[in-house]
Amino acid sequence: MRSYSTRPDRRSPLRRLRNLGIALTAGAALTAASLAAQDDPAPEPAPEPAPEAAPAAPSLLFLRANKVIVSPGKSLDNMGLLVRDGRIVAMGTDLAAPEGVETIEGEVICAAFIDPWSVAGVDASSARTDRVDTASRATDALDPYGQDEVLDDLLESGVLMLRVEIGSAAAVSGVGAVIRADGAVPVLADAAISARLYAPGLDPVSRVGQVDRLASALGGAKKYADDVATYESNLKTWEEEIAKKETELAEDFKKAKKSRDKKVKEAKEEGEELKEKKYKEDKRPRPPKFDAKKASLARAVGGEVPMVIHVEQALELRELLRVTRPFTRMRLVLAGGRSALLFADELAERGIPVIVTPAPSSPGGDVGEMDPGFALAGELSARGVEVLIGSGATSASASRDLPLLAAAAVGHGLDEDAAFHAITAGPARVFDLQSKVGSVRRGLHADLLVLSGDPLSSSTRVLASISGGKVVHQAGN
Amino acid sequence: MKSSLTQPLLALGATLLLASSAAAAPQVDKTAIKAGTVITLAGEAIPDGVIVIEGGRVTAVGAASEVQIPWDATVIDQPGMVAFPGFVEAHASRGIDRPNETLDVAPFLDVKDSIDPVNFYFEEALRQGILTINVQQGNDTVVAGQGMVVKPFGMTVEQMMVRPRSGVKISAAPKRGKTRATQAQALRGAFDDLQRYLEEMVQRQKDGDDFDRREALYQGRELEGEAAKGKPLACSGWTVDGFERVPRGEVDEKREPLLRIIEGKLPVIMWCATPMDVHAALRVAEANGFTATMTLALAPACWKAAAKIKESGCSVILAGLEDDELDPITGESIETFVPKVFHDAGIPFALMSTGDANRSLWYQAARCVANGIPRADALAAVTTTPAAILGLGDRVGKLANGTDGHVVLFSGDPLDITSVVEHVILDGAHVYDRSKDVRVKQLFDGTRPPGTASDTSGEEEWPGDGDDPEDDDETENNG
Numbered sequence: 006m007r008s009y010s011t012r013p014d015r016r017s018p019l020r021r022l023r024n025l026g027i028a029l030t031a032g033a034a035l036t037a038a039s040l041a042a043q044d045d046p047a048p049e050p051a052p053e054p055a056p057e058a059a060p061a062a063p064s065l066l067f068l069r070a071n072k073v074i075v076s077p078g079k080s081l082d083n084m085g086l087l088v089r090d091g092r093i094v095a096m097g098t099d100l101a102a103p104e105g106v107e108t109i110e111g112e113v114i115c116a117a118f119i120d121p122w123s124v125a126g127v128d129a130s131s132a133r134t135d136r137v138d139t140a141s142r143a144t145d146a147l148d149p150y151g152q153d154e155v156l157d158d159l160l161e162s163g164v165l166m167l168r169v170e171i172g173s174a175a176a177v178s179g180v181g182a183v184i185r186a187d188g189a190v191p192v193l194a195d196a197a198i199s200a201r202l203y204a205p206g207l208d209p210v211s212r213v214g215q216v217d218r219l220a221s222a223l224g225g226a227k228k229y230a231d232d233v234a235t236y237e238s239n240l241k242t243w244e245e246e247i248a249k250k251e252t253e254l255a256e257d258f259k260k261a262k263k264s265r266d267k268k269v270k271e272a273k274e275e276g277e278e279l280k281e282k283k284y285k286e287d288k289r290p291r292p293p294k295f296d297a298k299k300a301s302l303a304r305a306v307g308g309e310v311p312m313v314i315h316v317e318q319a320l321e322l323r324e325l326l327r328v329t330r331p332f333t334r335m336r337l338v339l340a341g342g343r344s345a346l347l348f349a350d351e352l353a354e355r356g357i358p359v360i361v362t363p364a365p366s367s368p369g370g371d372v373g374e375m376d377p378g379f380a381l382a383g384e385l386s387a388r389g390v391e392v393l394i395g396s397g398a399t400s401a402s403a404s405r406d407l408p409l410l411a412a413a414a415v416g417h418g419l420d421e422d423a424a425f426h427a428i429t430a431g432p433a434r435v436f437d438l439q440s441k442v443g444s445v446r447r448g449l450h451a452d453l454l455v456l457s458g459d460p461l462s463s464s465t466r467v468l469a470s471i472s473g474g475k476v477v478h479q480a481g482n
Numbered sequence: 483m484k485s486s487l488t489q490p491l492l493a494l495g496a497t498l499l500l501a502s503s504a505a506a507a508p509q510v511d512k513t514a515i516k517a518g519t520v521i522t523l524a525g526e527a528i529p530d531g532v533i534v535i536e537g538g539r540v541t542a543v544g545a546a547s548e549v550q551i552p553w554d555a556t557v558i559d560q561p562g563m564v565a566f567p568g569f570v571e572a573h574a575s576r577g578i579d580r581p582n583e584t585l586d587v588a589p590f591l592d593v594k595d596s597i598d599p600v601n602f603y604f605e606e607a608l609r610q611g612i613l614t615i616n617v618q619q620g621n622d623t624v625v626a627g628q629g630m631v632v633k634p635f636g637m638t639v640e641q642m643m644v645r646p647r648s649g650v651k652i653s654a655a656p657k658r659g660k661t662r663a664t665q666a667q668a669l670r671g672a673f674d675d676l677q678r679y680l681e682e683m684v685q686r687q688k689d690g691d692d693f694d695r696r697e698a699l700y701q702g703r704e705l706e707g708e709a710a711k712g713k714p715l716a717c718s719g720w721t722v723d724g725f726e727r728v729p730r731g732e733v734d735e736k737r738e739p740l741l742r743i744i745e746g747k748l749p750v751i752m753w754c755a756t757p758m759d760v761h762a763a764l765r766v767a768e769a770n771g772f773t774a775t776m777t778l779a780l781a782p783a784c785w786k787a788a789a790k791i792k793e794s795g796c797s798v799i800l801a802g803l804e805d806d807e808l809d810p811i812t813g814e815s816i817e818t819f820v821p822k823v824f825h826d827a828g829i830p831f832a833l834m835s836t837g838d839a840n841r842s843l844w845y846q847a848a849r850c851v852a853n854g855i856p857r858a859d860a861l862a863a864v865t866t867t868p869a870a871i872l873g874l875g876d877r878v879g880k881l882a883n884g885t886d887g888h889v890v891l892f893s894g895d896p897l898d899i900t901s902v903v904e905h906v907i908l909d910g911a912h913v914y915d916r917s918k919d920v921r922v923k924q925l926f927d928g929t930r931p932p933g934t935a936s937d938t939s940g941e942e943e944w945p946g947d948g949d950d951p952e953d954d955d956e957t958e959n960n961g
Contacts, residue, residue, distance in 0.1 A: 128758060130656075131663040145666030148758040150786050154810055171663050179663070247692075254699035261702030284697040289689055295678060297671065 063089050064474060066109070067102040068455060074115040076444040077426035086114065088451040091474030096447055109476070111455035111468040115425075116444050117165035118454070119183075120404040121432035122313075122340050122360045122395025125159060126152050126189035127169050129401070137172030139198060139222075140297040141179030146171050149189040155401045159186035160478040162405045163454045163467045166192065168436055170199045170313070173398060176215065177201075177222065180301060181313070183436055185452070186404075187472040196436045198305040199313040202321040203341060205371055209320060216321055219314075220328035226302035227332065232293040233303075239290040250286065308334035311435060313360070317371050319344040326351055338435055340395065343372040346384055353389035358435050361385065361427075362397035363414045382427070383418025392419065393435060394427040412461045424461055450474070512536050512555035513910045515889050516546060517565035521896070523865050523880040533565060535887035535910035543881050558912065563891040563904055567881045568613030569843040572799045572832040572868035573751055573779050577603040577634075581620030583627060586657065587672045589650050589739035591627030593617050597639045604634035604642075608914045609922070610842040611890040611903045612835070614644060614869070614878045618651045621753040621779075622658055624668045626651040628739060629751070631872055633888070635913045648872060649777075650739060650748055654763035655755035666762045673770045676740045680715070680722045680733075687727045717744040719771030743772055749873070750776040751799070760787035764794050777871050779834075785823040797830040797871050803849055819853045821863065832868035848897040857897070 066088040073084040073096070085100035086093055102108045124132040131137075131146035147169075149156065159165070165186050172178030177200045183193040202215050254261075272279040305312040312335055316322050322344055329337055339345060342359040345352060352359065366378025377384060386392045394411045396403035411424045419427075433443025442452045454460070455469040470478035513535045520531030522543055532549040534542040542549045551557060575581040578596040585591075597617060607615060613633055619626035629648045636642035656665040698705045715725040733741055742748035750772050752763045760778065767773040778784075778791060778798045782805035791798060805818045824831040833846040843864040850860035869879030877886050887910040894901035906914035916922055920931040 128662045131661040134661045134663070136659070136661060136664055141663050141667050143663070145670075145762060146661070146663040147761075148662075148756075149761075150757040150783075171661075247696075251696055251699070254696055258699050258702065261700060262704075263702070265702035281701050281703075284700040286693070286696065297674075 064091075065089050065103065065106045066451070066471065066474060066476065067106045068114055068453065068469075068471070069102070069108065069110045070112060070114040070455060072113050073445055074113065074425070074460065075446065076116075077430055078422035084114070086445070086451075086453075088453075088471065088474050091451055093445065093447050093449050093451050093453075096445070107476070109455050109469045109471075109479070112458050113456040113460065113465075114445065115454055115456065115460050116429040116433075116442065117452040117470065117472065118163050118407050118428045118460075119166040119168070119432040119443065120164050120396050120407045120428070121168045121393045121435065122362070122398050123167040123169050123401075123404045124171075124173065124398045125155050125167050125169065125401040125404045126184055126186065127171055127401070128152075131171045132173055132398075132401070134172050135174035137175045137177075137179045138298050139177050139179055139226075139302040140300070141171060142194070143169050143171045143180060143182040144191050144194045147182075147184060147189040147191065152189065152401060155405075156186050156189060158402065158405045160470045160472070161467060162408065163456075163460075163470055164404050164407045165452050165454075165470055165472045165477070166432075166442065167404055168196050168395075168432065170197075170398060173201075175201070176218065177302070180310070183438060185472050187475070187477045192441070193436065193438060195304070195310050197311040197313045197338065198302060199315070199340075202314060202316040202325060203318070203371075212318070212320055213324055216324040216328060219325075222302060223306055223329070223332060223335070226299045227306045229293065229296060229299035230303035230307055236290055236292045240292075243287060243290055246287065306332055306335050308336050311336040311338050311437075313338045313340050315340040317341045317343045319347050319372070319375070322348060326355075338393075341397070342385075343376055343381060345390070346377055346381065346388075347375070349385055349388040349390055352385075356391070358391040358393055358431070359385055360393045360395040361414070362395055363410045363417070379413055379417035382414035382424070383420075386419055386423045391431065391435075392423060392427050393431045394424065395432075408461055409463055412463055415461060421461065511910075512552050513887070513907060513912070514551040514555040514557045515565055515891070515907060516551075516557065516559040516561065517563050517891060518561045520565040520881065521567070521861075522882060523567055523861060524882040530561075531565065533881060533889055535889075535907065538887045538909040540881060540883060540885045540887050542883065556912075558891075558905065558907070560891055560905070563893060564895060564901075565881070566611065566890045566892055566896045567865060567879055567885070568888045568890045568906070569611050569864045570832075570866075570868040570872070570874075570879045571607070571612050571615040571835060571843065572777070572871050573618055573801075573834050574603075574615050575618055575620040577601040577615070577617055577632075578619075582622040583619060586624040586668055588623075588627055589625050589743070590736040591619070592630070592647070593619060593627060594630050594639055594643075594646060597630065597632065597642070599637055599639060599642055604632075605921075607634040608906055609903060609916075609919065610835075610844065611892070611896070611906065612843060613888045613890065613906065613908060614872070614874065616648050616751075616868075616872050618649070618751055621651070621653050621655065621755075623651060623653050624657055624660075624665065625672050625740070626653070628748070631874065633908055635908050644878075645872070645874065647748065649751050650743060651751050651753065652763075652766075653753040654759040654766070655753055655781075662758065662762065666766070669762075669766050670769070672740065673744065673766070676737055676744070677720060677722065679737060680725060680728075680741070683728050683732065684722055684724045688724060691727065715745070717746075717771040719744060719769050743775075744770045746772060746775045748775075751779050752776050753779045754784050754787075755781045757784050757787035757790075760784055760790055764790065764796075767794075782818075782820045785818055785820045788823050788827045788829065791824075792827050792829055797832070797867070798824060799832045799834050799868070799871065800824070801834055802836060803833075803846060821850050821860075822853055822855060825850075825855050825859055830867050830870070831863055832871055833863045844896055844901075845899075848899070851897060860897070 068086040071083055072080050074080045083098050084096055087095040126147055127143060128146045128148040166183060167186060168181055168183045170178055170181035180195050181197045181199050182191045183196040184191050200219055269279055304310050316325055316339055326348055329335060337357045339357060340360040345359050361382040363379050363382055366376040368374055370376060382392045394414060396407055407428055411428050415421050415424045430443040433439045441450045451471050451474040453471045454467055456465050457468055458465040466480055468480045469476055515533045517531055520528040520533060528545055530546045532546050532551060533540060534549060577598060578593050583591060615634060616629055616631045618629035628650050631645040631648045632642040633644055656662055695705060712726050712729045715721050739748060743750055754760045754763050763778060767776045773794055776796055778796050780798050780800055782802040785805055800820055803820055805820055807816045809816055821831055833843060835842050847860045847864045851857050865879035869875045878888060889907040890903055891905040892901045893904050904916045923929040
């Protein structure tokens with residue numbers, strides 16, 4: 006357990022206010038920058054970071070360690086890292102700290118841990134509610150104030166990023182976000198859409214009914230997206246036709262005017278009213294009625310954002326895998342998945358990752374005798390399923406123990422590199438942040454940890470946490 | 483003394499107002515007020531000062547030796563009293579039929595239709611020296627109706643009116659049945675709906691114009707003069723191209739207030755219950771271009787977002803003075819005096835009366851002084867700052883040439899707990915005289931107003947009125 010005694014005065018409200026003020030000012034700028042950069046489709050970082058308009062005083066930080074874990078399974082010895090304006094700008098064995106730059110040294114440097122399944126930093130009532138829909142957003146529920154104790158703990162344990170979701174009591178809970186624990190600032194506002202096929206105590210028919218409802222929602226969203234696409238293509242055709250027609254009309258105008266003038270004259274002579282020629286054209290196609298919920302879910306169906314579904318029992322999982330087969334572009338991610346071993350081959354084949362929350366088996370529980378307990382992560386991984394490790398979004402403070410959960414999975418058969426992948430590069434890849442975080446490379450955001458030893462060892466101490474280039478925690482301070 | 487107090491008092495509200503208006507009936511054109519001290523809030527206090535009000539406006543303020551009193555002016559001479567401009571209430575949800583509306587988004591409603599001129603609240607405001615009140619709908623809303631600035635005197639809403647359509651109340655804190663996430667979603671949805679509506683309007687107009695042009699080409703006609711033009715959309719958050727094609731009059735009147743909000747023509751009062759609501763409020767304001775015309779109404783806990791508020795440049799209205807938190811380790815209560823945080827951060831703040839008459843504006847300003855805020859700044863928080871927030875900075879909250887002819891005569895210093903409001907002059911008319919305040923009389927010396935029963939014998943008894951021995955033990959203590 007943590008001890009409060011090492012931080013005597015940090016809970017004073019005024020000090021908290023001051024800290025927050027600084028964090029928010031910096032955070033606001035960062036959010037703007039990172040959200041703007043979000044549209045950048047390049048999967049790999051540019052070899053050289055975009056030359057930013059040189060600010061008056063760039064913020065510099067130098068890190069050095071005996072071992073830098075660049076990515077899972079790949080490390081370099083005796084490296085220095087230079088961080089400027091929130092990004093890693095240089096790495097090398099012969100790199101020396103520039104004069105006067107703050108330097109932090111340790112045994113190991115690695116990417117910050119990312120909890121792919123969390124509710125830390127989210128307003129508690131929004132996290133628990135059932136009154137959300139597919140268009141609700143977790144970014145609307147971020148609370149850096151009410152959650153400051155929890156977030157402080159995360160900085161100390163090295164869990165600097167979280168994928169958070171809201172509406173844990175709802176079947177479909179809207180758009181989740183990836184946030185930095187430091188100040189609960191979003192890094193990616195639309196990380197995933199999440200849904201739930203887990204309602205303990207429900208009878209089997211209703212449980213299958215849940216899957217059917219989800220499937221029909223997905224189908225509705227797909228139809229909406231198709232209708233929008235049809236409208237757009239019809240509109241394009243119509244616009245081209247009309248443009249052509251307009252040119253023709255303009256060319257024929259002189260003739261038309263001449264003939265009309267003649268008619269006007271005739272009508273006048275006859276004392277009759279002029280009858281204009283009836284003009285006809287195809288009507289502009291009408292767009293489908295806007296539906297925010299379907300539009301949001303359509304992004305998941307179309308694969309723009311991943312779809313995370315919390316499912317534990319075999320009944321729902323089998324149905325889910327069946328009904329989602331037609332949605333070929335959807336990027337399905339399972340959360341929980343205690344019975345996923347039964348479907349490991351299909352998961353591996355379809356490339357569906359599973360966010361596992363390592364826990365002891367409970368033979369009398371939802372999954373019964375089949376529950377593999379702590380061994381789930383290791384066995385799934387061994388059968389070729391990509392495993393992420395998350396704290397399960399049960400309570401805000403659960404994310405703090407993420408590295409220990411990964412270590413527990415290693416203790417029950419998960420390969421050590423796979424476990425490290427499961428809380429760094431894995432979540433970054435699944436939620437489309439691999440060009441920004443999750444590994445240690447030049448050009449990436451400096452969300453890093455300086456450790457006293459192996460990242461997954463429970464006796465390792467986090468010497469420093471660097472979040473977006475800012476030192477947010479230092480041991481002993 | 484306690485006996486049957488409440489029931490006849492309710493009926494007396496109107497009597498008092500009638501009596502006062504009868505006293506002020508011959509509308510005098512010119513009034514001169516001589517007071518021992520004149521606090522102008524537009525410079526130093528003036529000993530032995532004179533205020534001249536002509537046609538409802540202040541025409542001269544100064545020392546008795548310097549100001550000429552018109553020969554035909556009615557003179558109110560109170561050498562023992564302190565003249566004061568009167569307090570300004572930047573935000574109150576009282577004096578109306580009911581504070582909250584069930585509709586989520588209803589900016590087309592107006593509190594004008596809900597204000598009750600004989601509501602006890604207005605009478606009490608006069609007694610507390612509050613002469614300008616911005617009445618807004620309650621906080622349990624997404625987008626509420628439009629508010630109205632009134633003075634607490636008059637038999638009709640029109641007589642009370644100072645400024646109609648003073649602003650729209652929006653809440654960043656969840657309405658009943660919503661969470662923070664869904665509240666923000668509903669708020670965003672309201673403005674997204676407006677944008678889509680305007681875009682569709684423009685598209686329809688454009689389609690119609692294009693068709694007309696092609697039809698004329700086809701028929702060989704010269705097209706007649708262009709249709710009436712509107713004005714382009716002036717919103718810093720987003721825009722709709724071609725909006726100038728649409729005459730403004732065609733915008734649905736239910737949506738028109740939101741359009742005025744995003745163009746900065748209709749101010750917003752944004753309610754925040756927690757510091758995270760402040761972030762939500764600033765996000766929606768930024769996205770829709772009304773940060774500059776927004777004032778934040780804040781529950782005490784919001785002091786934690788002071789740095790963020792400072793950055794936004796918004797003024798604030800504080801609903802409550804202290805924030806209490808429990809220390810997570812020791813469980814001790816940590817109290818923060820909220821106005822001091824805003825004062826120290828340099829954020830313009832106004833105080834507001836809570837529902838409790840004992841926490842009226844003078845009391846709150848006095849508490850500010852007691853907690854280390856300079857007296858001038860504490861007074862500004864109940865006069866000039868709220869006046870500026872309401873866009874009435876040159877009319878109310880101070881005494882100077884050209885301001886509205888509102889004067890409160892206090893028995894002593896306005897922030898002294900022993901001072902009382904003796905007289906109120908509103909637009910130059912003497913509308914309140916404590917010596918004729920029937921409620922005060924009954925409360926302090928038991929005098930019953932004329933026309934009411936002089937004793938309680940044989941009167942109907944009300945449970946809990948203290949008359950029955952079995953009512954409660956409080957009676958015994960008092961008896």
